Amino acid sequence: MRVRVLVDDGDTVAGDEKILALGRHPNIEVRIFNPFDYRGHNAFLRQIDFLLHKGRLDYRMHNKLMVVDNSVALVGGRNVGAQYFQVEPDSQFADDDAFAAGEIGPALSKTFDSYWNSQFSVPSTVLPLPKERSKEAAVSFKDGGVDVRARIASGSPFRELITDDGALHWAKATVVCDSPDKKNVATRKRRGRLMAPEVTQAMQGANRELLMVTPYFVPSDTEIALLEELRARNAKVRILSNSLESAPCSRRNPDITSFASGCSKAERNCTKCGLC
Numbered sequence: 001m002r003v004r005v006l007v008d009d010g011d012t013v014a015g016d017e018k019i020l021a022l023g024r025h026p027n028i029e030v031r032i033f034n035p036f037d038y039r040g041h042n043a044f045l046r047q048i049d050f051l052l053h054k055g056r057l058d059y060r061m062h063n064k065l066m067v068v069d070n071s072v073a074l075v076g077g078r079n080v081g082a083q084y085f086q087v088e089p090d091s092q093f094a095d096d097d098a099f100a101a102g103e104i105g106p107a108l109s110k111t112f113d114s115y116w117n118s119q120f121s122v123p124s125t126v127l128p129l130p131k132e133r134s135k136e137a138a139v140s141f142k143d144g145g146v147d148v149r150a151r152i153a154s155g156s157p158f159r160e161l162i163t164d165d166g167a168l169h170w171a172k173a174t175v176v177c178d179s180p181d182k183k184n185v186a187t188r189k190r191r192g193r194l195m196a197p198e199v200t201q202a203m204q205g206a207n208r209e210l211l212m213v214t215p216y217f218v219p220s221d222t223e224i225a226l227l228e229e230l231r232a233r234n235a236k237v238r239i240l241s242n243s244l245e246s247a248p249c250s251r252r253n254p255d256i257t258s259f260a261s262g263c264s265k266a267e268r269n270c271t272k273c274g275l276c
Contacts (some may be wrong), residue, residue: 003028006116008061009035016127023124030124031116033061039128059183061120065112070105072158074098077215096213096240099161104173111177118180174202200226209236217241 007019009032016039023030036057038049050057067073076097082088084095100108115121161167176199179185179192186194203210203226210230217239219227230237 001027005030006033008033010060019124031121032124034059034120035122067109070109072101073105073108075100107175115180120180206230206235212239214241
């Protein structure tokens with residue numbers, strides 16, 4: 001079995017030891033998307049690296065995708081971490097994933113390949129790990145108290161999904177994804193694909209209902225106008241998002257502070273057009 005793991009380098013300040021250990025498995029290959037130059041554990045030095053190279057590093061990958069044998073896939077907003085799998089005692093994040101099967105599998109694999117083969121993806125084996133930390137890279141993985149092998153052997157929840165006639169709803173589905181070099185595509189320096197126009201077109205075609213799940217909901221004035229247009233056509237619009245209070249504290253997650261004012265404005269605008 002061949003396993004490929006593509007990891008964004010936006011929040012790997014804990015270090016490369018586990019990533020490197022994973023990449024040493026003969027059947028597993030790990031690549032890092034747009035890596036920082038600084039590879040240590042010091043968060044302050046990492047921020048300095050960001051400030052010195054903001055033009056390059058202020059470009060992250062938020063894709064969350066797992067595809068098995070081009071046949072079944074999980075698509076969603078779930079990162080790989082204890083908080084996202086309900087095994088962290090102090091903090092937990094709730095996420096919705098979409099289980100997809102059938103002809104959409106190869107299309108999802110194609111989006112993975114476009115990022116995997118892009119100029120931004122660097123093999124973990126070439127990361128500039130300091131020599132004094134080379135021995136630390138030979139870490140062993142702990143099971144965290146979860147018997148993973150027993151869960152796999154039980155077949156749950158995959159077995160229920162494929163045997164329960166009501167678990168899956170067969171319908172038309174379309175995959176949309178930005179090109180890896182999104183910035184240059186947006187400025188027309190390179191050819192590629194942007195998902196925003198396709199998502200907008202799909203929203204405009206809604207006749208009865210629009211459902212949206214997003215962790216950050218900060219729509220522009222143009223997007224608010226589109227939602228107002230849907231409401232004027234008596235289309236039902238339902239949006240599920242986080243409240244600012246439920247987000248991690250801004251000290252640990254600077255992104256929360258940066259979009260807080262935008263959230264407040266968006267909430268007021270949504271209230272005006274009857275969305276909240």
